[in-house]
Amino acid sequence: xxxxxxxxxxxxxxxxxxxxxxxxxxxxxxxxxxxxxxxxxxxxxxxxxxxxxxxxxxxxxxxxxxxxxxxxxxxxxxxxxxxxxxxxxxxxxxxxxxxxxxxxxxxxxxxxxxxxxxxxxxxxxxxxxxxxxxxxxxxxxxxxxxxxxxxxxxxxxxxxxxxxxxxxxxxxxxxxxxxxxxxxxxxxxxxxxxxxxxxxxxxxxxxxxxxxxxxxxxxxxxxxxxxxxxxxxxxxxxxxxxxxxxxxxxxxxxxxxxxxxxxxxxxxxxxxxxxxxxxxxxxxxxxxxxxxxxxxxxxxxxxxxxxxxxxxxxxxxxxxxxxxxxxxxxxxxxxxxxxxxxxxxxxxxxxxxxxxxxxxxxxxxxxxxxxxxxxxxxxxxxxxxxxxxxxxxxxxxxxxxxxxxxxxxxxxxxxxxxxxxxxxxxxxxxxxxxxxxxxxxxxxxxxxxxxxxxxxxxxxxxxxxxxxxxxxxxxxxxxxxxxxxxxxxxxxxxx
Amino acid sequence: xxxxxxxxxxxxxxxxxxxxxxxxxxxxxxxxxxxxxxxxxxxxxxxxxxxxxxxxxxxxxxxxxxxxxxxxxxxxxxxxxxxxxxxxxxxxxxxxxxxxxxxxxxxxxxxxxxxxxxxxxxxxxxxxxxxxxxxxxxxxxxxxxxxxxxxxxxxxxxxxxxxxxxxxxxxxxxxxxxxxxxxxxxxxxxxxxxxxxxxxxxxxxxxxxxxxxxxxxxxxxxxxxxxxxxxxxxxxxxxxxxxxxxxxxxxxxxxxxxxxxxxxxxxxxxxxxxxxxxxxxxxxxxxxxxxxxxxxxxxxxxxxxxxxxxxxxxxxxxxxxxxxxxxxxxxxxxxxxxxxxxxxxxxxxxxxxxxxxxxxxxxxxxxxxxxxxxxxxxxxxxxxxxxxxxxxxxxxxxxxxxxxxxxxxxxxxxxxxxxxxxxxxxxxxxxxxxxxxxxxxxxxxxxxxxxxxxxxxxxxxxxxxxxxxxxxxxxxxxxxxxxxxxxxxx
Numbered sequence: 001x002x003x004x005x006x007x008x009x010x011x012x013x014x015x016x017x018x019x020x021x022x023x024x025x026x027x028x029x030x031x032x033x034x035x036x037x038x039x040x041x042x043x044x045x046x047x048x049x050x051x052x053x054x055x056x057x058x059x060x061x062x063x064x065x066x067x068x069x070x071x072x073x074x075x076x077x078x079x080x081x082x083x084x085x086x087x088x089x090x091x092x093x094x095x096x097x098x099x100x101x102x103x104x105x106x107x108x109x110x111x112x113x114x115x116x117x118x119x120x121x122x123x124x125x126x127x128x129x130x131x132x133x134x135x136x137x138x139x140x141x142x143x144x145x146x147x148x149x150x151x152x153x154x155x156x157x158x159x160x161x162x163x164x165x166x167x168x169x170x171x172x173x174x175x176x177x178x179x180x181x182x183x184x185x186x187x188x189x190x191x192x193x194x195x196x197x198x199x200x201x202x203x204x205x206x207x208x209x210x211x212x213x214x215x216x217x218x219x220x221x222x223x224x225x226x227x228x229x230x231x232x233x234x235x236x237x238x239x240x241x242x243x244x245x246x247x248x249x250x251x252x253x254x255x256x257x258x259x260x261x262x263x264x265x266x267x268x269x270x271x272x273x274x275x276x277x278x279x280x281x282x283x284x285x286x287x288x289x290x291x292x293x294x295x296x297x298x299x300x301x302x303x304x305x306x307x308x309x310x311x312x313x314x315x316x317x318x319x320x321x322x323x324x325x326x327x328x329x330x331x332x333x334x335x336x337x338x339x340x341x342x343x344x345x346x347x348x349x350x351x352x353x354x355x356x357x358x359x360x361x362x363x364x365x366x367x368x369x370x371x372x373x374x375x376x377x378x379x380x381x382x383x384x385x386x387x388x389x390x391x392x393x394x395x396x397x398x399x400x401x402x403x404x405x406x407x408x409x410x411x412x413x414x415x416x417x418x419x420x421x422x423x424x425x426x427x428x429x430x431x432x433x434x435x436x437x438x439x440x441x442x443x444x445x446x447x448x449x450x451x452x453x454x455x456x457x458x459x460x461x462x463x464x465x466x467x468x469x470x471x472x473x474x475x476x477x478x479x480x481x482x483x484x485x486x487x488x489x490x491x492x493x494x495x
Numbered sequence: 496x497x498x499x500x501x502x503x504x505x506x507x508x509x510x511x512x513x514x515x516x517x518x519x520x521x522x523x524x525x526x527x528x529x530x531x532x533x534x535x536x537x538x539x540x541x542x543x544x545x546x547x548x549x550x551x552x553x554x555x556x557x558x559x560x561x562x563x564x565x566x567x568x569x570x571x572x573x574x575x576x577x578x579x580x581x582x583x584x585x586x587x588x589x590x591x592x593x594x595x596x597x598x599x600x601x602x603x604x605x606x607x608x609x610x611x612x613x614x615x616x617x618x619x620x621x622x623x624x625x626x627x628x629x630x631x632x633x634x635x636x637x638x639x640x641x642x643x644x645x646x647x648x649x650x651x652x653x654x655x656x657x658x659x660x661x662x663x664x665x666x667x668x669x670x671x672x673x674x675x676x677x678x679x680x681x682x683x684x685x686x687x688x689x690x691x692x693x694x695x696x697x698x699x700x701x702x703x704x705x706x707x708x709x710x711x712x713x714x715x716x717x718x719x720x721x722x723x724x725x726x727x728x729x730x731x732x733x734x735x736x737x738x739x740x741x742x743x744x745x746x747x748x749x750x751x752x753x754x755x756x757x758x759x760x761x762x763x764x765x766x767x768x769x770x771x772x773x774x775x776x777x778x779x780x781x782x783x784x785x786x787x788x789x790x791x792x793x794x795x796x797x798x799x800x801x802x803x804x805x806x807x808x809x810x811x812x813x814x815x816x817x818x819x820x821x822x823x824x825x826x827x828x829x830x831x832x833x834x835x836x837x838x839x840x841x842x843x844x845x846x847x848x849x850x851x852x853x854x855x856x857x858x859x860x861x862x863x864x865x866x867x868x869x870x871x872x873x874x875x876x877x878x879x880x881x882x883x884x885x886x887x888x889x890x891x892x893x894x895x896x897x898x899x900x901x902x903x904x905x906x907x908x909x910x911x912x913x914x915x916x917x918x919x920x921x922x923x924x925x926x927x928x929x930x931x932x933x934x935x936x937x938x939x940x941x942x943x944x945x946x947x948x949x950x951x952x953x954x955x956x957x958x959x960x961x962x963x964x965x966x967x968x969x970x971x972x973x974x975x976x977x978x979x980x981x982x983x984x985x
Binding site: 067068069070071073140141144148152155158159160162163166167170175178179182183186187189190 | 883886887888889890895898901902905906913917920921924928931932935936966967968969970973
């Protein structure tokens with residue numbers, strides 16, 4: 001049995017950025033003070049998460065119950081190794097993104113920056129809330145909060161395109177969470193009388209038929225549309241109208257991974273590995289993930305908009321995480337969880353590169369970026385590292401998670417999935433490497449940029465260098481995440 | 496200190512005498528005294544209602560004999576958990592709406608302030624009386640008092656309000672007559688009008704067709720008064736063209752009090768066994784409720800006038816409560832009662848916000864809302880809380896009553912009702928985010944408009960905050976109050 005500690009820290013970690021919102025608004029007239037508040041909240045949040053790391057690594061669980069609204073329906077927090085892994089990724093990258101936001105938003109003299117930083121803080125509260133949710137109801141609450149907080153960020157430009165994208169965003173995200181997750185959650189509550197994640201899946205032993213469980217599983221997998229399982233992926237490319245820091249942190253890390261994380265919770269905490277394996281329910285999820293992975297990569301090949309290409313890449317990579325969960329084997333689960341972290345560092349680097357290019361040159365399309373390596377060598381070197389990580393090549397963190405996933409397919413005796421993974425990696429290489437190649441290697445006639453080195457502002461470049469370095473470091477030193485993932489996998493399998 | 500036994504009568508008598516006092520002050524002193532006196536009377540009544548509810552929670556139901564006459568001859572007031580809660584809702588909503596009405600009444604009818612507030616208090620008296628009485632005929636009398644005052648409060652508004660008020664008059668009178676006819680049937684069969692007395696006599700007569708006719712007449716009469724689909728046609732126009740101050744009072748309260756009366760008739764006059772098992776009407780009624788929800792939502796979606804849009808949402812919400820009550824299980828009835836409270840508050844929130852916007856912007860069209868988030872950020876923040884509660888996003892109150900209602904639907908296997916509730920959540924999301932799109936993306940034609948006056952803003956923000964607080968304390972409310980209000984044997 002896991003040792004349980006009761007502490008208010010998980011609640012504080014979640015709400016600290018929410019509490020910062022009034023301060024951010026009040027400091028609206030003084031940008032430096034305002035961003036100071038954001039950093040203070042970010043450091044505090046990261047510190048609170050870190051302060052719980054040791055206990056979690058020792059195999060302990062930290063719990064805090066805020067209020068039991070209805071019987072069996074509590075707003076409660078529970079920090080386990082999976083939640084800790086995700087919270088660590090989100091809270092550390094928020095700090096980096098905040099620095100980047102300063103460079104990007106001020107570099108482009110964007111309007112309504114106070115609103116931007118305020119809703120960013122709300123979104124991070126919701127993200128950590130999801131990570132530390134002790135039950136499905138709390139997870140749903142923060143999931144919806146995240147959807148709503150992200151809307152003003154996606155539609156930041158307040159123009160026609162933003163309006164259409166915002167509508168698409170809400171239709172997909174809110175439509176599925178109300179239309180699918182809410183009824184599925186109610187049916188679960190009616191079946192089991194609880195929504196707690198704690199044990200080996202609360203639906204086990206509820207006596208529900210295989211057909212009903214299959215329907216519920218699909219309702220959850222599609223209902224958490226933030227995970228971008230096809231055909232409910234269309235909101236993500238649309239959401240790219242947002243300022244790039246939003247795309248970087250929310251649409252490569254926080255929001256999308258909340259989706260994948262939720263599916264992980266559904267697999268492990270609601271159904272339980274054993275129940276899914278006994279009833280053979282995981283194959284359908286594997287197939288959905290495989291299709292999404294391959295189709296998204298093929299679409300990415302044809303995208304000229306850099307951010308759109310990255311978005312389709314993200315859709316494909318999210319399915320790695322979902323696949324990891326659905327493999328139901330220790331190594332597969334470990335790989336899936338690790339990919340939450342590894343993909344985050346790689347992809348955020350790529351997005352920040354795209355933003356830096358936009359700030360420095362105003363270019364959005366890949367076809368216009370020929371020869372950009374001469375103008376922005378640091379940015380493009382970081383881009384290369386990010387690409388390698390998403391493809392899954394050493395010496396980057398992405399290699400580790402994909403390695404575990406490959407082992408997971410063998411362990412789970414799913415050879416077809418092994419080929420899907422390898423095929424997808426080839427496609428990843430095919431849509432990333434030409435960008436880097438053309439950035440550095442082209443004839444002087446083809447080059448769109450001069451030889452003079454002019455990078456984006458320091459606030460833009462430093463964060464992306466930092467995350468690129470982190471991507472490399474994670475290859476040599478993946479322990480914090482790897483240990484958490486292994487610990488979590490062991491907990492889920494019950495070994 | 497006041498004898499707790501006297502509390503029930505105080506709830507009703509304070510606003511009744513308050514109406515005379517306001518009228519007198521309006522003639523003899525100055526119109527400036529009308530609103531403060533009204534607020535004072537409502538606060539007094541609200542205090543009495545809260546104290547009564549506390550008594551009920553601590554010691555169980557209270558009875559009060561008017562003039563000391565024993566029932567069944569005399570009129571009796573009975574307060575139990577169910578109407579104790581409704582009484583508090585009525586007084587609190589009326590109080591907040593009165594405070595917020597200051598500016599819009601001054602703007603819309605500067606010469607009739609001394610007529611408006613006495614009527615306002617009489618309407619509240621009527622609603623409170625209908626809720627507190629234990630006598631089926633007395634209920635009819637108070638129903639007419641509240642109806643007559645409502646006609647006046649609606650018709651005092653814009654030009655079209657006259658026509659809308661007349662429409663309301665006709666259909667309201669038909670509804671009241673049906674109710675009276677039904678009570679008449681029961682009186683002929685039993686010789687009694689006291690509800691507790693009727694409940695003792697009626698079970699022996701459950702096979703009588705006259706009793707059945709009486710029940711159905713009462714039911715249809717109340718449905719007409721509560722605008723239950725398809726008897727809703729009078730509601731949207733009269734609530735839209737009424738003065739904004741009137742809408743803020745009647746939109747949250749009228750339908751909810753009617754739902755309360757329906758519950759009272761179903762479970763206190765008759766028994767769940769009779770209503771759900773003896774009569775085989777529950778299934779079609781739940782279907783009708785589902786139709787009300789879907790129909791109301793879709794009609795709301797087609798409106799270009801945002802106040803009218805909100806009135807159609809009331810039609811949908813009535814379906815929530817009627818459907819919940821007729822699911823015939825504990826979850827459903829709990830949800831229906833909880834929704835009386837929640838829906839009153841979220842409707843109040845939305846109508847107060849609408850009144851503030853109309854007061855500031857001067858129009859009721861969706862197109863008038865351009866740039867509204869920039870112009871009135873606090874009003875819109877409160878409006879969004881009300882909207883999220885209507886959509887059913889936790890932790891707002893609307894989520895938790897919907898939770899009970901959907902659970903009730905699942906447990907009863909009434910999937911049409913579950914589907915209708917989810918559908919309405921989705922349509923509400925579309926409706927409110929359409930407003931967000933207009934208010935957030937489109938630039939206003941005129942320049943800056945400042946925030947609503949404090950007299951409007953403070954009640955509005957209070958209601959918005961209460962939606963979250965009540966949402967979080969839903970469980971507390973259910974265990975201390977509502978679970979005692981659900982009839983036994985369910």
